[in-house]
Amino acid sequence: MTDPTLPQRRRFLVPLGLLASVVLLPLALSACTDNVPVSSAASARGPITVSSSDDGCDVSSSETASGNLTFSVKNDGGQVTEFYLLAEDGLRIVGEVENIGPGISRNLVVTAPAGKYITACKPGMVGDGIRGAFTVTDSGQSLDVDTDLAKLSTTATAQYTSYVKDQTEQLLASTKDFAEAFRTGNTPTARDLYATTRMHWERIEPVAESFGDLDPKLDLREADLEPGEDWTGWHRAEKDLFPPADYTPMTAPERARIADQLVTDTADLYTRTRTVEITTDKLGNGAKELLDEVATGKVTGEEEAWSHTDLWDFQANVDGARIAFENLKPILEQRNPELAAELENRFTVLQTKLTTYATGDGFTYYDQLTAAQIQELAALVDSLAEPLSGLTAAVVL
Amino acid sequence: MTNVTRRGLLSLAGAGGVGAAAGFVGHGAFSTTGAAAVTPSDTVAFYGDKQAGITTPAQDRLHIAAFDVLTEDRDELIGLLKDWTAAAAAMTQGLDAGTTGAVNGPYDAPPEDTGEAQGLSASNLTVTFGFGSTLFEKDGAARFGLAGRRPAALIDLPHFPGDDLQEQRSDGDLVIQACSDDPQVAVHAIRNLARIGFGKVRVRWSQLGFGRTSSTSRSQQTPRNLFGFKDGTSNVRAEDSTLLDQHVWVPTGGPAAEEWMAGGSYLVARRIRMHIETWDRTSLREQEAVVGRTKAEGAPMSGGTEFTEPDFAATGRANAPLIASDSHVRLAHPDQNKGVQMLRRGYNFTDGSDGLGHLDAGLFFIAFVTDARSHYVPMQRAMARHDTMSVDYLVHTGSGLYAVPPGIQEGGYVGESLFVS
Incomplete structure (x- = not known):
């Protein structure tokens, strides 16, 4: 199964080889x-x-x-x-x-x-x-029995699979534009495209991360490297576009290499997601994992150490989690309507707060937020993440 | 002059009466173990061939501190090591630090011992000393006449993927690990040693640990870490003398300049923050898969009970391994690490919160190994990259590697073999 030599961050997807044997959803209740x-x-x-x-x-x-x-x-x-x-x-x-x-x-x-x-x-x-x-x-206890749940599950996973494919298409197209600007030294355009392109990645991060070999090529932060390890991907470009003090800029050939690799690896991701299959439990866990990403990586401002575009990623992670929730919501409303209502509310509250930081096409840079503002966002993330962690158990048939 | 016995009065009551007497004088509130802490013997020998606090059955509490040496005077450093040795020897036997202790000195002088351990027993206190690489050389220059004496194994640990090390929680010229069953006794030891060191050293960092996360003796039960899982099930134990010689102690017969370390060990310290909030939102299925053991019993996912050897070849549905390829137990196992083992001696910690509404909690990892180059670095490199627990739920925020000299003989001082030879 999984190649043990490859990094593996998440279990969003079962390896494709296993899918055939994943037990089919039961027909009822x-x-x-x-x-x-x-x-x-x-x-x-x-x-x-x-x-x-x-x-x-x-x-x-x-x-x-x-x-x-x-x-x-x-x-x-x-x-x-x-x-x-x-x-x-x-x-x-x-x-x-x-x-x-x-x-x-x-x-x-x-x-x-x-x-x-x-x-x-x-x-x-x-x-x-x-x-x-x-x-x-018969105990006399009334049970929520709905024979359409299996059908709803199929619909949910099909919808999310389409979403993943669509986001990957947009990611690939936008990455090509970004790479071209980066390669040709068009730094202003590349900087503009950096955060908006990455949003497509961040929306489907658990899926993207499940391809253990692609994730480190595309999304490794500098702190994730071993000494002497080749550093490619988005954050390598980020550092060159938003350079810290005493940074030596990349040469044109170096930029070209990073740009080419970014397109190649993203195209690889695109190809692999064409045949991706997602089960209900993976969908629920994926939503929870996206909020984990926000809680441990975005809220702390660690993800975008130089560009400070963490709120773009933050929004994208929330987008991805919300889509997963909405896809599963018809099932959840039958199984646990209180949880469905609570999650709906918590998503709205978080989104409302997040929207207050929207500026034009983007968001406030993370280093411009006050400690109190960050604390407030962190608390809203936790308020959503805790009930969201109950989603999988509630929707698995 | 002999040291002052801080329990002189109480010891008259005999073992059976001590718990009640301690409560009477008001110290019971400090002892979280209460009357149960009163055991026939809770004193660990300080002198011996090996330093105490390594194979000693892991005590419940930790206070560890690293120091930077301010003086560049070799004799002053040796003088400090002698003073520290004397104070540690006394405190581990349940005695006050200094010759006049907490209350028997001149009325117009501050007491030699800070006094908060009065009435408390030795609580199995051990004090273990180690030397960081910067004691031997700093900025390329040798210190204290120790040119050429830094052991090759006392490396500067490399950056591991995901490390978020803070300078003020890492390294240091000297380290002192104090462990005891009563937190106040461990804190008392570090506090008094730090006080003795003023002017010669300054505290670089210190850390409290409130609960042991491993067993170093077969007589102990396996405790749990803050993920709620048993930790240290397959630890090297005091009873495994062959394994200790192989994996923990520095053997004799090394390079002559390093012979002073024979019978010593290397202490790896890592402050490992746990993302406990996200962990707590994780399904039991995922938690057990990530660890590779069951949460209740601690049995490997391949079956059996806690002490059953994991069967990494065992497969379940669709021939997937029962112990996942990215599970902690698989990646940490000697089979995956050229047979190397460590003596782990870590502690749970909680240092308040992080300002974002999350507990700043985790595991203060301590391991004793014969050589970190073979016994820690390769394993940690693999874990940092492939272990799902490490990648998703842990971040290392402090780090240190220290040469722990061999044991101290009565009349000698810690590290004597380094300075006299």
Whole structure:
């Protein structure tokens, strides 16, 4: 899978080789994400324990009442195992936990209405697994069941995939213009294009970073280098365009090399994103990661050390997170309408504040913000990021 | 004249009565471990072949400080090392610093000992000394007649990707690590040593650590770092004498000019800030994948229990490794680092907040190694670039490498082998 020699910053995307085996979204209802806090209803009943051994699948109860169910699965065998809750047809996956090493326990939390189900342990991860009948009786608790959720998921990921492709197209086109200006020594134009071009990158940063070899070529800061390492990409150009004191400007051939490499690597990114596939959980995590980027890199003014265009990146990261949220919102509104409303509100509050720093085509330079203004922005980012971290668990089916 | 026993009165009460007596005189509030801290023996020997505070079972608290030497006079430096040795020897035995201690000196003179440890036990205090490269040479010129004596292993650590080192938290001519089970005892030690040094040294940086993040003895449980994960599960322990000789102590038989370090070690200090707020927003799935161990038990993701050896070849669905290729446990493991190991002795810290509403918290990493060139630099280079935890959730804000001389014999002083030979 991932080449261990390559830097890898984020897990936004599963490597393409794995995509074929990523389990298809279930056709209906039910949360299937492991390790989620147990709801009060479920904890009142206590978890259903499952012991998965090499030749057995011992489920502590074959019947429970409808609602949030927690299966506490322990691998008591010697092989890696998986556990599934399947619909009555034995095909449709209601929930699953995978990659449970020997001796390890993991929780599966699902929302299940009354009906007949099948449990299955799959030691060795092969075959149909060791199956058993499982019944969910009607608890009287009303469940948010919407058979269109899977369709909404497909729509959400398709929309976001289009967004990624569109941003990459714009990034490539704009990068070519930037590179031309940079190469030919047209510094004013290059400076103008620097921040606006980078916004396309910053909007889809978790996707771009998931290509572990491209990210360091394109977006490494000087502090990220090892001694003697070749430095290419945006921030190499930034330093030459917004030079600090006692800086030796690049020669024309040096500029040409950086410009060419920037276009080549961005074209590579463009090509790779043509076939990108994004799942719902990656979409939710990506939104959270974009806010992490703001909280740790932009709010501190570290990202754009010379150009001080951090607010352009800040806006772009928020844009990307908001698009992901909006794509997922139809699902979230069914699963957790309170969270949807809260996030909507927090995005608006942050955006309203950010907009007060907009000037003409851009934003105030970061070194012109006061400490109090930065603190205020940081607090708004945290106010959004905290509830946003609940998005993935709420939308994963 | 002998040192003053700061617990003279209390010791009469016997071990069973000390906890109550300490509470009575009002020091109980300082001891976070309370009455439970009173154990039959909580004194660590100061003298020996090796300095204490390395293989000593990791105490709960840390106060470490680095100093720059102000004088250029060799004799004055040696005099300071002798004074420090005497004071450290006394304080580690639960005694006051100085001959008249906290309250037994002239009425018109400030007390020799600052006094805040009165009534407190030794709390397993250890004081460990180390020498930075700038003690040997600065700006290209040798100091203190130590030309040619700087060990080759006492390198200037290279810049690692992502480093955001602050000068006022890094390096220094001398370092003193004070560890104890009571924070006030560790602070007392550094405070009194700094005071003894006035005029000869100045404090360059200092750091408090409030909770150990590793075990250095099999008798200890594995503690947790501020990410909530067990830390130091596969640490080198005091009981692993062969591993210690191989990976921690400087062997004899090196270059003659470096023979003074035989039986010593190298202390790597890194102040590692954790982005704990973003970490806390990360799913348990991601946290466990990033670490490579389960959060509850500390078992490797390949299975088993905490002390099961990780199986890096184990794969799950779609043949993906169960212990991710960019996980911390994989990249830090000896298998990925030519078999090298470190004796880690780090501490959790929280230094207020950063002005942006985030805790300035993390792990003050301390490791003892036989040679940082083989036992720290290659691993850290790989971690800084490939370890998702390091790249996304950590930033190194302070750094230091110090030569820790061998142990001190009674009547001698720390670093004597460097200055007499």
